[in-house]
Amino acid sequence: MRLSRYFLPILREVPKEAEIVSHRLMLRAGMIRQESAGIYAWLPFGLRVLNKVCNIIREEQNRSGAVEMLMPTIQSADLWRESGRYDDYGKEMLRIKDRHEREMLFGPTNEEMITEIVRAYVKSYKALPLNLYHIQWKFRDEVRPRFGVYRSREFLMKDAYSFDLDAAGARHSYNKMFVAYLRTFARMGLKAIPMVADTGPIGGNLSHEFIILASTGESEVFCHGDYLEMAPPSADVNFDDAAGLQSVFDRWTQLYAATSEKHDEAAFAAIPEARRMAARGIEVGHIFYFGTKYSEPFGAKVQGPDGAEHTIHMGSYGIGPSRLVAAMIEASHDDNGIIWPDAVAPFQVGILNLKAGDSTTGAACEKLYAELTAAGYDVLYDDTEERAGAKFATADLIGLPWQILVGPKGLADGKVELKRRVDGSRELIAPGDILERLKA
RNA sequence: CGGAGCAUAGCGCAGCCUGGUAGCGCAUCUGCUUUGGGAGCAGAGGGUCGCAGGUUCAAAUCCUGCUGCUCCGACCA
Numbered sequence: 001m002r003l004s005r006y007f008l009p010i011l012r013e014v015p016k017e018a019e020i021v022s023h024r025l026m027l028r029a030g031m032i033r034q035e036s037a038g039i040y041a042w043l044p045f046g047l048r049v050l051n052k053v054c055n056i057i058r059e060e061q062n063r064s065g066a067v068e069m070l071m072p073t074i075q076s077a078d079l080w081r082e083s084g085r086y087d088d089y090g091k092e093m094l095r096i097k098d099r100h101e102r103e104m105l106f107g108p109t110n111e112e113m114i115t116e117i118v119r120a121y122v123k124s125y126k127a128l129p130l131n132l133y134h135i136q137w138k139f140r141d142e143v144r145p146r147f148g149v150y151r152s153r154e155f156l157m158k159d160a161y162s163f164d165l166d167a168a169g170a171r172h173s174y175n176k177m178f179v180a181y182l183r184t185f186a187r188m189g190l191k192a193i194p195m196v197a198d199t200g201p202i203g204g205n206l207s208h209e210f211i212i213l214a215s216t217g218e219s220e221v222f223c224h225g226d227y228l229e230m231a232p233p234s235a236d237v238n239f240d241d242a243a244g245l246q247s248v249f250d251r252w253t254q255l256y257a258a259t260s261e262k263h264d265e266a267a268f269a270a271i272p273e274a275r276r277m278a279a280r281g282i283e284v285g286h287i288f289y290f291g292t293k294y295s296e297p298f299g300a301k302v303q304g305p306d307g308a309e310h311t312i313h314m315g316s317y318g319i320g321p322s323r324l325v326a327a328m329i330e331a332s333h334d335d336n337g338i339i340w341p342d343a344v345a346p347f348q349v350g351i352l353n354l355k356a357g358d359s360t361t362g363a364a365c366e367k368l369y370a371e372l373t374a375a376g377y378d379v380l381y382d383d384t385e386e387r388a389g390a391k392f393a394t395a396d397l398i399g400l401p402w403q404i405l406v407g408p409k410g411l412a413d414g415k416v417e418l419k420r421r422v423d424g425s426r427e428l429i430a431p432g433d434i435l436e437r438l439k440a
Numbered sequence: 441c442g443g444a445g446c447a448u449a450g451c452g453c454a455g456c457c458u459g460g461u462a463g464c465g466c467a468u469c470u471g472c473u474u475u476g477g478g479a480g481c482a483g484a485g486g487g488u489c490g491c492a493g494g495u496u497c498a499a500a501u502c503c504u505g506c507u508g509c510u511c512c513g514a515c516c517a
Contacts, residue, residue: 012466012478013452017510037509092516109517143441143515157517209517218516283517320517336477354476389477396477407476417476 001347002369003382007044010394020216022329023148025338029398031325038145038153045398046325048346048378050156053321053328054135056187056343057158064180064239066131066160071113073137077103079112083297092140106139111294111316114161118312119300125165125310128302129173133160135321150282150326151218160317165304167291170313174206174289175245177317179233181210181285182252186232188324189341190331192284193227195257209259210285214330217280222268223257225275282327289315338399339422347380349438350400354388354407364416365406368431375435396421402438406431 009030017034018024026032031046042050058068077095080086086093086105094106107113114132122130138157145153162173178194185192190212197209211221213228233248256267259281268276295301295312304310332339342348349372353365362383369381380400382391388407395403405417410428418437419426429437 009450011451015451016446016453019511034509138517140517142517144511144513146511151517155517286517318517323517352476356475358475387475387477387479389475389479391478392476393478405476409476 001378001380003380004384006380008398009043010397018148020147020150020330021333022150022216022326025329025333025397026148026326029338032149034148038142038151040149040152040154040322042322045346049325049340049344050321052344052346053188053324054156054158057135057184057319057321060180060184060187061133061158061160063183063235064131064176065129066133066177066180068134069132070134071107071110071117071136073107073139074104075107075110075113077105079116080105082116083112083294085112092142094139094141107136108138108140109157109316109318110134110136110159111161111314112298115294115298115300115314118161118163119295119298122163122300122312123302125302125304128163128165128312129169130163131160131173131176132163133158133317147216148326149322150330152322155320156322158319158321162315162317163295163300164313165302165310167313170289170291170315172242172245174287174315175242175249176239177287177315178208178249178252179237179239179245181287181317181319182232182248183235183237184319185210185212185284187343188328189343190284190324190328191228193221193223193257193281194252195221195223195259195281196253196262197259197286198261206289208253208287209283210287211257211259211281211283212327212331213277213279214282214327215280216330217282219281219283220260220263221258221279221281222260222263223277223279224255224271225277226255227257282323282330284324284327285317285319287315287317289313333399336393337397340399340401342401345378345399345401347378347400349377349379349402349404350395351379351381351404351406352388352391352395353381353383354391354405356383356385356387358408360411361406361408364411364431368404368406368416368434371435372438377438404434 011028014024015027018027029045030043032040032042035041077086093108096104098104135156135158137154139154142151142153145151160177164170164173192210192212194208195211197207238244256271291313292311295314300312301309302312329338351365351368353361355361365381369379372379399421401421403419403421405419410416414430415428416431417426418429
């Protein structure tokens with residue numbers, strides 16, 4: 001992409017409403033624009049990140065055996081009356097009426113709908129286990145939306161729903177998601193710690209929140225410091241191995257980790273003092289096992305091998321990709337701007353023409369741009385008329401992981417400069433060697 | 441839902457108290473000079489002063505109502 005042809009509305013000054021760094025940087029880097037309180041448009045640059053996040057989530061959901069689908073944003077009130085949550089959910093649910101005065105709602109979550117769908121088609125235990133997920137916009141009419149897309153009213157959510165014949169099967173499904181989540185967050189460069197959590201309005205008796213530590217986090221968390229050194233499960237983990245997954249689960253839950261509402265001061269005090277961590281955290285994922293809470297009222301049953309009807313055991317598993325984007329920035333930035341992990345960087349490489357209008361630097365940039373693009377890289381080529389300083393500032397603000405600085409000084413020696421955003425390191429390199437270097 | 445604020449150019453703000461031609465910085469456009477860490481000079485464009493009503497010869501400014509937005513707290517993914 002040529003920057004001159006792109007839509008990247010950079011702000012030099014900080015909008016006054018932005019209080020936390022991720023919100024400030026997302027506005028400054030031209031990623032989002034607020035349209036109403038807690039409702040945001042995702043501009044092209046922000047959408048690129050959001051899509052990369054969604055794709056990682058998708059890959060790991062699929063790897064675990066979950067199957068993607070897509071449910072609508074608008075739901076019928078009748079559906080929610082079946083579970084009894086139409087009245088319970090309160091004012092957080094946006095209720096609307098259609099032209100026929102039918103009561104509808106903008107879905108805050110999809111347990112009811114997915115249960116209705118599975119009930120309609122799944123009649124035999126042989127179709128289980130089943131895990132269906134979708135990535136769809138949700139609306140929760142928060143009392144006080146804040147911090148940009150971190151706590152917005154409209155937000156993107158990956159929600160998965162598992163269906164099993166019995167509690168043991170459901171436990172296996174729960175562990176699959178547990179492992180998938182560990183991998184998902186690790187791939188985004190985040191150290192997410194699973195913590196025992198309240199189940200809230202979703203219900204159930206087994207639940208973990210995945211929390212990343214950040215000073216701007218909304219919840220107070222307590223955990224063992226060893227969590228920060230634990231390596232995530234590898235890509236070849238066998239999701240069909242129930243015992244193997246259980247051991248991963250056990251290993252990741254044996255150390256103390258809890259949010260403030262589940263905090264046990266005595267258990268925390270038992271941790272060696274040097275390893276005791278009391279910090280603030282951002283919830284980026286939440287998983288629940290809630291048994292038959294929805295399948296029972298919906299009459300979602302299958303016939304088991306014994307010929308009898310069994311009420312399906314369910315769990316639900318949520319990740320907020322839009323919040324994750326903010327969380328990643330909270331976790332990875334410096335005074336100059338965002339530092340994207342390579343896996344989610346909206347562009348992997350930036351090419352900066354340091355002397356706009358110079359035919360030599362221009363030609364060198366064009367050549368590099370063509371080569372890298374042909375090699376499959378997402379490249380942002382700053383071909384604008386800005387001066388070098390402004391281009392450096394922009395590239396750092398928007399966090400391009402690799403920046404190729406092409407200027408007359410280097411080209412005189414047949415070299416360009418390759419800069420790494422994360423540590424500012426730079427090396428002189430011949431343009432022809434760039435591709436090899438990036439692969440390394 | 442309690443408390444506190446804000447609303448004037450794309451962004452950040454001044455002007456309001458004490459009513460009388462709508463201003464500054466950045467951004468944008470044009471030209472020239474510049475060109476390796478957010479350049480300089482000169483010129484230009486851009487405004488229903490959130491909305492409605494009231495007071496007044498005259499309202500961004502005073503009064504009333506409304507709307508939108510932000511922050512703190514409680515709540516919540």
